[in-house]
Amino acid sequence: MASRLLGMIVKEFIHLRRDMLALVLxxxxxxxxxxxxxxxxxxxxxxxxxxxxxxxxxxxxxxxxEAMANSQYFDIRYRVRSHRELTQLxxxxxxxxGVVIPPDYARKLARQQAEVQVIVDASDPLxxxxxxxxxxxxxxxxxLQIVTETAGTAGVRNANPPLDVRVRAWYNPDLVSAIxxxxxxxxxxxxxxxxxxxxxxxxxxxxRGTLEALxxxxxxxxxxLLGKIIPNLVVAYGQMTGALLVAHFVFDVPIRGSLLLxxxxxxxxxxxxxxxxxxxxxxxxxxxQAMQFAFLTFLPSIYLSGLLFPIEGMPQAAQYLSxxxxxxxxxxxxxxxxxxxxxxxxxxxSLVPLLIFGIVIFSLAVFKFRKQLD
Amino acid sequence: xxxxxxxxxAVITDGLTRRFGKRVAVDHVSMRVxxxxxxxxxxxxxxxxxxxxxxxxxxxxxSEGNGTVLGLDLRREPERIKSLIGYMSxxxxxxxxxxxxxxxxxxxxxxxxxxxxxxxxIAQMVxxxxxxxxxxxxxxxxxxxxxxxxxxxxxxxxxxxxxFLDEPTAGVDPVSRRNFWxxxxxxxxxxxxxxxxxxYMDEAELCDTLGFIYQGQLxxxxxxxxxxxxxxRQPVVETEVGEIRRAADALGEWDAVEDVIRVGTxxxxxxxxxxxxxxxxxxxxxxxxxxxxxVQSVEPSVEDLFVSFVDKQRKTxxxxxxxxxxxxxxxxxxxxxxxxxxxxGGERESGILSPSGGEDKGEGE
Numbered sequence: 099m100a101s102r103l104l105g106m107i108v109k110e111f112i113h114l115r116r117d118m119l120a121l122v123l124x125x126x127x128x129x130x131x132x133x134x135x136x137x138x139x140x141x142x143x144x145x146x147x148x149x150x151x152x153x154x155x156x157x158x159x160x161x162x163x164e165a166m167a168n169s170q171y172f173d174i175r176y177r178v179r180s181h182r183e184l185t186q187l188x189x190x191x192x193x194x195x196g197v198v199i200p201p202d203y204a205r206k207l208a209r210q211q212a213e214v215q216v217i218v219d220a221s222d223p224l225x226x227x228x229x230x231x232x233x234x235x236x237x238x239x240x241x242l243q244i245v246t247e248t249a250g251t252a253g254v255r256n257a258n259p260p261l262d263v264r265v266r267a268w269y270n271p272d273l274v275s276a277i278x279x280x281x282x283x284x285x286x287x288x289x290x291x292x293x294x295x296x297x298x299x300x301x302x303x304x305x306r307g308t309l310e311a312l313x314x315x316x317x318x319x320x321x322x323l324l325g326k327i328i329p330n331l332v333v334a335y336g337q338m339t340g341a342l343l344v345a346h347f348v349f350d351v352p353i354r355g356s357l358l359l360x361x362x363x364x365x366x367x368x369x370x371x372x373x374x375x376x377x378x379x380x381x382x383x384x385x386x387q388a389m390q391f392a393f394l395t396f397l398p399s400i401y402l403s404g405l406l407f408p409i410e411g412m413p414q415a416a417q418y419l420s421x422x423x424x425x426x427x428x429x430x431x432x433x434x435x436x437x438x439x440x441x442x443x444x445x446x447x448s449l450v451p452l453l454i455f456g457i458v459i460f461s462l463a464v465f466k467f468r469k470q471l472d
Numbered sequence: 473x474x475x476x477x478x479x480x481x482a483v484i485t486d487g488l489t490r491r492f493g494k495r496v497a498v499d500h501v502s503m504r505v506x507x508x509x510x511x512x513x514x515x516x517x518x519x520x521x522x523x524x525x526x527x528x529x530x531x532x533x534x535s536e537g538n539g540t541v542l543g544l545d546l547r548r549e550p551e552r553i554k555s556l557i558g559y560m561s562x563x564x565x566x567x568x569x570x571x572x573x574x575x576x577x578x579x580x581x582x583x584x585x586x587x588x589x590x591x592x593x594i595a596q597m598v599x600x601x602x603x604x605x606x607x608x609x610x611x612x613x614x615x616x617x618x619x620x621x622x623x624x625x626x627x628x629x630x631x632x633x634x635x636f637l638d639e640p641t642a643g644v645d646p647v648s649r650r651n652f653w654x655x656x657x658x659x660x661x662x663x664x665x666x667x668x669x670x671x672y673m674d675e676a677e678l679c680d681t682l683g684f685i686y687q688g689q690l691x692x693x694x695x696x697x698x699x700x701x702x703x704x705r706q707p708v709v710e711t712e713v714g715e716i717r718r719a720a721d722a723l724g725e726w727d728a729v730e731d732v733i734r735v736g737t738x739x740x741x742x743x744x745x746x747x748x749x750x751x752x753x754x755x756x757x758x759x760x761x762x763x764x765x766x767v768q769s770v771e772p773s774v775e776d777l778f779v780s781f782v783d784k785q786r787k788t789x790x791x792x793x794x795x796x797x798x799x800x801x802x803x804x805x806x807x808x809x810x811x812x813x814x815x816x817g818g819e820r821e822s823g824i825l826s827p828s829g830g831e832d833k834g835e836g837e
């Protein structure tokens with residue numbers, strides 16, 4: 099048994115070494131993609147047309163609006179005198195963001211907590227997220243500033259921040275999209291290469307008739323699959339390491355959590371993607387077919403997993419879909435470990451669906467694969 | 473029926489059947505292959521040869537029937553059978569990016585050749601396949617003949633007692649084909665049981681036993697010589713005659729002639745039974761006013777035997793069609809004429825039933 103499995107593994111590695119195209123695909127493409135996504139795709143949308151309904155006429159409000167303009171995310175084009183006017187501008191699409199500053203802004207800010215209402219045209223989720231993130235982050239900065247300034251004088255103060263904000267992107271205060279996207283790309287790349295490599299390596303054998311020779315040989319089905327999975331995993335981990343190195347040293351992505359944990363949880367994710375790869379191989383007759391099919395499984399993951407576009411900005415139906423996409427959960431794990439530095443205690447809610455998905459898909463795929471060979 | 477453990481037979485089947493949906497690819501085949509013989513399945517494309525072979529190797533499960541291979545039950549012990557047999561398909565099953573050496577090494581591991589004897593066995597195989605000096609060449613860069621012999625060597629690394637060759641000479645030049653068959657014949661003479669499928673008639677002549685497969689059924693079996701002398705009681709004559717086309721038509725309409733085949737400038741006639749002789753043919757043609765150069769009896773070839781089996785069935789079907797079209801003043805042409813006019817060069821490609829040399833279409837998974 100050891101000899102048969104070893105034979106398979108050695109053979110697969112020779113394939114990789116000889117097949118330059120496969121090697122290039124496996125090693126260069128991920129890094130190139132990292133650069134393309136990291137640099138070229140900038141999901142930060144700046145200079146968002148903004149309308150402001152400022153009712154307080156205070157200096158504090160003026161300072162906040164100036165800070166908004168200076169952030170470059172907001173282009174304050176309209177100053178309106180009523181809610182109706184503001185709504186109209188947003189309805190018409192002339193303004194993507196409306197800012198409402200209440201009459202008692204300055205007074206509340208000094209005493210307890212002031213609220214700034216931000217109306218967002220969410221038809222463009224990218225703009226919306228950028229706008230929300232920028233506004234929220236500005237609010238946080240402003241709050242901090244006020245707290246620091248008043249710390250000595252006011253003495254006793256409410257525990258709430260003076261400006262009502264919920265900081266969601268606290269780990270990425272500059273809203274640099276590379277820092278958010280690049281760790282996610284590591285997951286996407288793992289997914290793409292494991293699915294494609296697994297599917298192609300099986301389909302190529304079928305195309306050339308060598309699969310038949312393997313089936314006639316004493317090599318068992320599980321040895322055949324494991325013989326392909328092990329080299330595949332080795333390459334995938336190599337890729338992941340390369341991608342993380344580039345992310346860290348080129349894109350300044352901090353790596354705050356445990357890499358060991360990340361590598362361990364990746365195996366769970368790859369169990370599912372290898373399963374998809376085996377599925378694709380059973381459904382394809384030729385290598386190009388397998389590649390296309392693999393790409394097809396890859397597309398919804400890219401768009402719906404929250405890799406490029408925040409899930410929060412998706413319509414409800416798409417949000418439900420994103421819940422059945424394994425990459426969604428794996429992205430939470432990667433970002434959690436890499437950017438937030440959180441441990442297993444925070445990650446298991448994402449791990450459970452991944453584990454279930456992995457076991458189900460993998461078992462079904464292996465079952466289908468075996469059935470097809472019989 | 474001998475017991476399954478009878479060592480005299482490498483393969484025994486009993487009513488072996490395989491269906492793909494509604495289509496019956498192999499239809500209740502019962503047969504035996506003696507240990508150490510070279511057994512050939514002969515049949516046109518799609519006849520069921522490959523399906524039969526694939527069932528015997530454990531690639532396909534039989535829909536019905538039983539069989540033993542090397543004394544092991546086909547249904548119950550497919551894994552044990554696999555380690556004892558060798559298999560070479562028409563696709564040659566080589567890894568193109570792997571060198572000759574690496575391909576052989578892979579198969580020695582797959583078949584669990586003990587590590588101690590591996591190197592010696594590979595060297596032996598390289599020599600057998602006449603690949604000395606090419607050990608480090610990638611299989612994809614070898615020419616057809618070398619690839620074919622490497623594929624055979626890969627199927628032999630574990631010294632199997634029984635090997636299956638599925639159209640092993642498809643797409644290989646005639647010289648390599650001859651070399652290959654020399655190798656196969658030698659292996660058989662050394663005691664390995666070999667089961668081969670082919671649609672080349674000259675290859676069939678080299679087999680110890682032939683099984684004719686047509687439309688999924690084993691329609692005849694025996695040594696080429698036995699089939700000729702015992703099974704096939706129809707005389708074959710050849711004639712050279714003027715106005716060859718019209719003469720062929722005239723002969724095709726004669727009840728005593730079952731089949732007319734044009735071979736170059738000659739006509740080859742398969743007669744209905746031995747009541748008709750070469751002299752009768754000569755008389756018939758002369759009475760009809762043809763210029764007969766000569767007529768002589770010849771030995772029936774394997775091709776004649778097989779074509780006659782196939783055409784018997786085709787003729788039956790044609791007669792049914794003719795009965796249905798009784799009122800039609802222009803009935804369909806007879807098979808003899810159809811064949812004659814259907815070969816544009818006038819010469820039937822010698823020995824090849826299907827010039828395409830392709831695989832049995834529609835078979836497999």
